[in-house]
Amino acid sequence: MSEATTEQEKTAREAKPPKRRKRRVGGGWHIFVFIAPAVLIYTIFSIYPLVESLRLSLFDGLDDGSAVWNGLGNYVTLLFNPTWATQFWNALWNNLILFFIHMVVQNPIGLLLAALLSLAPRFGSTYRTLIFIPTLLSVVVVGFIWELILSPLWGVSETLLGAVGLAWLYQPWLGLESTALTTVSLISVWQYVGIPMMLIYAALLSIPDELIDAARVDGLNGWWIFWKVKLPLILPTLGIVAILTYIGNFTASFDLIYSIQGALGAPNYSTDVMGTLLFRTFFGQQLQIGDIHMGATIASMMFFIILIGVTIYLVLVQRRLQRYEM
Amino acid sequence: MTNIASTGRARAGRARGLSTKAAVHTVLLGYTIIAIFPVILVILNSFKNRRGIFSDPLGLPRGETFSMEGYATVLTQGDFATYFANSIIVTVSALFLILLLGAMAAHALAEYRFRLNTLLGIYLILGIMVPIRLGTVAILELMVDLNLVNTLLALILVYTAQGLPVAVFILTEFMRTLSRDIKDCARVDGLSEYRIFFEVVVPLIRPVLATVAVFSMIPIWNDLWFPLILASGDATKTVTLGVQQFIGQYTVNWSAVLASLSIAILPVLGLYALFSRQLIAGITSGAVKG
Structure with a gap:
């Protein structure tokens, strides 16, 4: 037994590249004891529900509570039945707009703030700490804060706009179909800008000083150093930020929109997203009865949509980006 | 840094x-x-x-x-003491499980060579890419079958499953950098693998555990989705859900609305004042490695 172990150990050592650390050779109950609880809880409460949702989406419920095989019927209904399709495409489109606004507003602001912070101004850590505060708050709290501030009843926004002579600009943005989704997106941007800021800031800090010095010796000024040296080096981080924004956009948007605009994505479904559509379908709303199988279908569609995004990221983006190693 | x-x-x-x-x-x-x-x-x-x-x-x-x-x-109308107690029980229990089980799994992945090691590692961190919410339909059915609807345990289990992937990922990365010698010394001294984990490894990874804790805490404390779906009963409401429903009822009472929002904000700000250094260090080091 012990001989066999040493033998294995030897081959394991030889097989591994010298740089990587040697790891203890396996076998034995302790490995199982260490890893089983995590795998068990994770499998039962995360992976199994996901797989089960995919399975449920292939069945149709009968009035007596039993389920019957329906193949891709639910997906056909969701995509082509006029009532369902309108809601689905509307929600998906709204999610994509939400994603787009985060990409063009949140992430550039995060990049700008991170770039300024990486210049190490005085009070830098104070700015950083304070700017991150909204990110910590519950989406529910953030939603209500902005609902109050934008409310025509309180008039705070009008007063503030008036102070800079722009009072005429004020409208109840959250209540208008044309502006509600943009307003909700900007509230979410306000809350989450701290995340890209921190990630990009960390990436900028990890760039070795020698590279910057070399660029400076070559006569580049601060602005060009940023564009030509730093930005290319942090592209992998920008890729991570983009994919996190994409995934978060399908989950986090529910809390905010449910709190401010309700499960119907008021006004008139203009802020309806996949999350609220899933919630409504699953639990039922007003005249509509909750439907497990259509709910599972919508969740599965979200899964596939996220999967498509992640695949594009992995294949197209990450493969082309050369990661800088310290 | x-x-x-x-x-x-x-x-x-x-x-x-x-x-x-x-x-x-x-x-x-x-x-x-x-x-x-x-x-x-x-x-x-x-x-x-x-x-x-x-x-x-x-x-x-x-x-x-x-x-x-x-x-x-707020204090007379809403049962905020209960909501706070619920939020604290759920968050602390889930955090404890995430850290303990996450560290154990990370230790197994980082320390031992065994078949399926790489596969299990990938399996455990899949959850970073796939939000657990997409399984909500089946999670609710499962909780109904297990008789766990409207219990705090339901939330604790789901949040543990939700938090494990990130914890395992960060802890495995960190544990791979730990020196072997100290563990091998302990082995020569005849310590069992379990004692090596609890008495040698855990003290070494304490700073990272704190970071993972602060990091995993925020989404649990702030979540609205699962309390709404799994535990919306009065006895099991969390602060986030409590505030959401309280404000729904008291929309005309502005001072009550503002007070309930402040009650939800102030503890978070207090904790942030205490742990902001740790949190920010965690995010930045995670990003450098990630």
């Missing part, structure tokens, strides 16, 4: 002109105000009476406008 930053800091400081400096501070200060003004506005106005809230929303609470009536309403 601080050292690297401060040498850069000194050099950058000297090289830059005054006007650039002024511009940098204007932008940062401007954005800082945008970030915290709404929060301050809500907290300030929660200490005013109705007249004060509407006649002078931007002013500080003064003699005639100062009032705690909002807090009085």
